[in-house]
Amino acid sequence: MIELDTVSKQFGQKVAVKDLSLSIPPGTKFGFLGPNGAGKTTTIRMLMGLTRPSSGTVRVCGLNPRREQRACRIQIGYVPEEHLAYRWMKIGELIRFCRAFYPTWSESTCKRWLAHFSLSPDQKVKTLSKGMLAKLSLLLALSHEPELLVMDEPTSGLDPIVREEFLEGILDMLCDGEHTVLFSSHILSDVRRLADRVGIMFGGQLLTDQQTDELVASTKRIRAVLRNGSPPRRQPRGIICQEFDSREWSLTISHFSTLTAKELQDAPEIRNFDVVDLDLEDIFKDYVRGARE
Amino acid sequence: MMFEALLWKDIRIQRVAMLAAICVIAAPYAYAAYSCIGDGETVSSSADGLRASLVLSGRITLMVSLMVLAMLAGAAFAAERSDRSHEFLAVLPSTRFMILGSKALVVAAVASALWLLNPYVIIKIATIFSAGSAPSPLSIDATFGTVSAMALSVLGSGWFGSILVANPASSLLIGLLSPFLSLLLAFGICDPAREENAFRITFVYGCLVIGMVTLLGGTAYFFRREEV
Numbered sequence: 001m002i003e004l005d006t007v008s009k010q011f012g013q014k015v016a017v018k019d020l021s022l023s024i025p026p027g028t029k030f031g032f033l034g035p036n037g038a039g040k041t042t043t044i045r046m047l048m049g050l051t052r053p054s055s056g057t058v059r060v061c062g063l064n065p066r067r068e069q070r071a072c073r074i075q076i077g078y079v080p081e082e083h084l085a086y087r088w089m090k091i092g093e094l095i096r097f098c099r100a101f102y103p104t105w106s107e108s109t110c111k112r113w114l115a116h117f118s119l120s121p122d123q124k125v126k127t128l129s130k131g132m133l134a135k136l137s138l139l140l141a142l143s144h145e146p147e148l149l150v151m152d153e154p155t156s157g158l159d160p161i162v163r164e165e166f167l168e169g170i171l172d173m174l175c176d177g178e179h180t181v182l183f184s185s186h187i188l189s190d191v192r193r194l195a196d197r198v199g200i201m202f203g204g205q206l207l208t209d210q211q212t213d214e215l216v217a218s219t220k221r222i223r224a225v226l227r228n229g230s231p232p233r234r235q236p237r238g239i240i241c242q243e244f245d246s247r248e249w250s251l252t253i254s255h256f257s258t259l260t261a262k263e264l265q266d267a268p269e270i271r272n273f274d275v276v277d278l279d280l281e282d283i284f285k286d287y288v289r290g291a292r293e
Numbered sequence: 294m295m296f297e298a299l300l301w302k303d304i305r306i307q308r309v310a311m312l313a314a315i316c317v318i319a320a321p322y323a324y325a326a327y328s329c330i331g332d333g334e335t336v337s338s339s340a341d342g343l344r345a346s347l348v349l350s351g352r353i354t355l356m357v358s359l360m361v362l363a364m365l366a367g368a369a370f371a372a373e374r375s376d377r378s379h380e381f382l383a384v385l386p387s388t389r390f391m392i393l394g395s396k397a398l399v400v401a402a403v404a405s406a407l408w409l410l411n412p413y414v415i416i417k418i419a420t421i422f423s424a425g426s427a428p429s430p431l432s433i434d435a436t437f438g439t440v441s442a443m444a445l446s447v448l449g450s451g452w453f454g455s456i457l458v459a460n461p462a463s464s465l466l467i468g469l470l471s472p473f474l475s476l477l478l479a480f481g482i483c484d485p486a487r488e489e490n491a492f493r494i495t496f497v498y499g500c501l502v503i504g505m506v507t508l509l510g511g512t513a514y515f516f517r518r519e520e521v
Binding site: 048050051052069070071072073074078080082084085086087088089096097098100101102 | 295301305387388
């Protein structure tokens with residue numbers, strides 16, 4: 001569904017995305033994580049054909065989003081971070097306006113979402129709250145029944161109740177069929193709930209891309225007490241980040257297994273160690289911390 | 294269907310400018326008609342008066358229409374950029390060609406309808422009312438040519454400004470100031486006191502060049518610009 005092959009994007013001297021390769025098969029719910037400026041939005045813009053990559057190739061639904069822009073966008077539902085619809089239009093007018101662009105527009109789906117989100121066609125867009133605008137954005141993105149739903153921090157700035165309603169809407173849609181979803185978010189509980197696969201970006205590079213459950217299950221923090229303050233000469237593989245505090249060595253490891261535990265157990269420099277489970281938030285923070293170091 | 298939707302949207306965006314244009318352009322004619330009817334003179338002198346008033350109104354509205362052109366061209370893109378609704382449009386499955394085509398069609402249709410009305414009134418309708426005196430078409434040829442060149446300059450620069458900036462007022466100003474640039478150019482090249490005709494021709498060609506370059510340059514830039 002989405003294929004990025006060594007894609008880079010530079011704005012002058014600043015590298016926004018560097019050699020990003022990513023393959024997302026149909027039906028995947030992919031959550032993009034990363035601090036501000038990590039390159040998530042730039043990547044999403046390249047997927048939408050809004051920004052031209054400096055190098056590399058982008059394919060969405062088998063199409064080049066820049067050259068085959070219209071054919072590509074018909075298959076994508078897009079929810080941006082800022083919901084910038086025509087504020088002078090009424091909701092009904094905006095729906096009629098958008099309907100004209102999509103041959104696959106479904107009137108029944110649109111009506112269902114209107115009712116679900118309690119939006120009135122006679123209401124002016126400019127009178128809508130941020131939460132209602134987000135719902136309207138989702139309604140417009142879903143009413144043409146896209147194969148791929150792309151959302152760029154869609155719940156940012158929404159209150160918990162509206163966020164819940166918004167997420168329920170997406171979950172409802174996901175229950176309906178084999179949709180592919182790609183979204184970025186800072187709210188890790190949302191990502192944990194929606195994404196079956198996550199990618200963590202930092203500094204324009206993809207640090208990891210794994211199934212969410214696998215990532216959470218296999219990423220562990222080790223708290224080890226060192227015998228003389230120096231770490232083992234043969235360090236375990238997959239260290240994400242580590243820190244030393246006197247004789248205490250704390251490290252986060254990806255793909256932790258019994259083999260890793262055995263290696264640590266056998267290391268003469270380590271007196272003892274504990275293995276701590278991490279949640280997605282801790283994993284994300286450790287990846288970013290490790291990349292910064 | 295898609296183009297119709299874009300047209301509807303662009304007409305709605307230009308609605309205020311269009312209404313203002315109709316009012317501003319109709320006002321001198323309305324005043325001319327009112328003053329003639331209110332005079333209570335004889336039929337022949339009243340016809341002469343009406344003709345003179347129509348020619349004067351036509352000339353006034355020709356100049357006013359430059360303002361209207363700047364308003365229309367200036368609002369074409371900048372109105373959407375000012376409230377960032379162009380970012381919403383940019384993600385819809387449309388093409389740049391259609392977006393531009395719809396805007397160009399609205400601006401061209403409204404501008405030509407409003408603008409051509411005045412020469413028509415001056416040349417045709419005023420002639421009908423001319424009694425003994427010579428008809429005006431020949432006398433207004435030069436004025437008409439000059440104002441046409443100014444119109445192209447205003448339209449092109451307003452269009453260019455609208456693609457470049459996010460404020461319709463700024464693009465309107467860019468449009469209105471462009472004939473002055475040509476005027477400065479003409480002052481730099483000719484002495485209007487000694488070479489009146491050369492001065493006028495330089496000014497007219499300056500306007501035409503500015504108009505064409507900004508119109509085409511703005512359009513080319515629109516196709517290259519990354520909207521979001």
